Amino acid sequence: MIPARRLLPRTITAQITALVVTAVLLAVGLTTLVLITIFDLNGRGSPEVLAVTRAARIAMLVKEELSPRSQEERALVMAAARWFGIEVERLPLSGLDSDPAAGTNPFVKSIKTILRDSWGIEALADRAPPGRPDAIAVPINGEEALIFQAAHRFSRNFIVLPTIFAVGAIIVITVFLSIYALRWITSPLSSIAAAARSFGRTTAKEEALSENGPREIAQVAEALNDMRKRVRTLVDERTRMLAAISHDLRTPLTRLRLRAERMDDAKTRDGMLQDITTINDMIGETLTYLRDNGRSEPVHLVDLPSMIQTICDEFGDVGFPVAYEGPGRHPFACRAHALTRAITNVIDNGTKHGPGVFVVLSPQPRGAVRIDISDNGPGIPEPLREKVFEPFFKGNSARPSSERGGFGLGLSIARDIVRNHGGDIRLLDHEPRGLTVRLTLPRQAETSLNIT
Ligand SMILES: Nc1ncnc2c1ncn2[C@@H]1O[C@H](COP(=O)(O)OP(=O)(O)O)[C@@H](O)[C@H]1O
Ligand SMILES: [Mg+2]
Incomplete structure (x- = not known):
């Protein structure tokens, strides 16, 4: 079974809207119940009173029908009666069956008696439309009869439709109002969450949160x-x-x-x-590492491929060929010195652990970029993938640390720099073997324009 908690809406807006709608439905339901009880809308009076009322209604309609009004006026009266829930229709006498069950119902019988005694209207005693023994048929001319349903039901037009309309309108209005009001309350909350999340992670200048709102x-x-x-x-x-x-x-x-x-x-x-x-x-x-890792460096527009190419060339010069793959030109706003250091650190690890290193730059939607730096080395096992980012953490390097060993700060610095750009760095498996270090950087708002 699904726990009830799971069915509850998650956002404040949805929760309060649901609460308000439930409250409105309950209130309208209770009010309707009270009204029904007070006005006895279903006519749950004593059967005698009911029979008298029914008979009077029938008599009035029969009188109308027999009055010297025009055909159209009579049709209008009938339509109005139907609208108020009196089920009446006109049928040819030939359409009526003689039904032994007709008029056996005591309530129908008493209405017929009242009609005769008080109004002088003679309903047919034992004839009714097929399958409706409780209908009361009053002949109005030689050929036709008015057929009434003995039980009076409140017309749907009269109660249900207006209620549905009113409740619907109330719900629509409350939902819209509460959504509007709640947006006003909750939008500062979302911006607080966003600010907390981006704290220390973007190149944008951190602005104090607006202390407006509730x-x-x-x-x-x-x-x-x-x-x-x-x-x-x-x-x-x-x-x-x-x-x-x-x-x-x-x-x-x-x-x-x-x-x-x-x-x-x-x-x-x-x-x-x-x-x-x-x-x-x-x-x-x-x-x-302790330097601010580019936090204070301005964000400039640079050509990312040529920046990466320069780094690759520098490695090539000292005997570690690094291949670049990607667009020939791609202007990107970043803190160039810091980002160069981050990419250098990651490539440096690759050259230490594998025979070859490949850098792939792929532009992403919304101005973001992805830089994949892969090698064919031993890779990093899953359980160590978070640890290697800790300062001073060194794994079992493939080569003895004396050769070109670092102090376990390379990846920490790289991650710090990438995160200061609002991006992130992830370690993935490289097929068939080795490690791919994936740097993702969102589009930066540049602090100054300086194409290099
Ligand atoms: N490309 C790689 N392949 C295998 N292991 C790696 C790779 N890059 C980093 N590592 C592991 O992560 C550890 C931390 O890397 P890093 O922070 O650059 O420190 P350092 O290079 O000084 O050891 C390394 O000691 C190594 O064990
Ligand atoms: Mg390193």
Whole structure:
């Protein structure tokens, strides 16, 4: 069975609209019930009273029919009677059966009696239209009879149609009004959600959320603005501190190098110098990572293929051929230096793990682009695919780390940069073997025009 909760609408607008519609339906239903009870619209009075009323109605219509009015006027009266729910029709006498069951119903019998006694109208005693023994037939001239249905039902025209119309109108109006009102309430919520999602992830300048709208929502926006400011300050402070420490480490490290160089024992000296170089590189990479990864770089329009081609050529120059495939020209707004670093990091990994690297640029709908960087190396197993993006994470590299080893920051930096462009980076299997690193970048709003 589907849990009831699953049937509930998900958005606030849908939920409240459903609530309002249910409330309106309940209210209208209850009101109708009360009206029916008060006015006894179904005529659930005593049978005697009912019989008298029916008889009076029949008598009036018969009198009308017998009056010296024109044919058209009489037809109009009949139509009006039908409209109010009195079922009456005109049939030739020859169309009536003599039916032994006719008039056996006590209610029909009493109406016929009243018609005779009070109104002097003689209904046919034992004749009725075929299959309708409870009909009352009153002959009006030698050839025809008026046929009445004994039970009076309220005409659908009279009750149902106006009710449907009124309820329908109420529902349409409430639905439209509530959708309009709820849009007004919920649209700030959607923009809050969007702002929270894009926090720290776009090239666009982050604007404070508008603190308009209903008070509760304005409070949420205010709190979020406040939190955003605090997070930003906190991150900036930490980053500055780490960068300062890393930077300051370099001075004593340089002194250490000078001292080591003056050592006599060649073996110890070379070992120390090697270590010092490693520490120095590590500090260098950490500083690169801690730099704002292009956050402050302006967004320029560049020709993406030539940018990628340049990177490929640089790898080719040092003996790692990298193939580019894609359009020859494709202007794209981005932070060129940062993006170059991201792509370089990913290609660098490819050259470390596989014999060949291919870069495929494919333009996407709405001005986005996709850059697939593939190699034929061992690939990265599924469970490690999130881990490799963590700073300082190094997997079991195919080659010993001393050869061209990094410090596990390459992918972290690449992802940071891509996310700062509002995009994302994903790791996919490359067929038949190897890894494809897929960078997707949405269209950027450029901060300045500068075609290179
Ligand atoms: N193309 C690749 N094929 C196989 N493994 C890879 C590839 N790229 C990255 N990795 C794995 O992800 C880890 C993290 O990569 P990265 O952040 O660039 O750090 P580093 O290159 O300094 O080790 C690498 O140590 C390696 O194990
Ligand atoms: Mg790397």
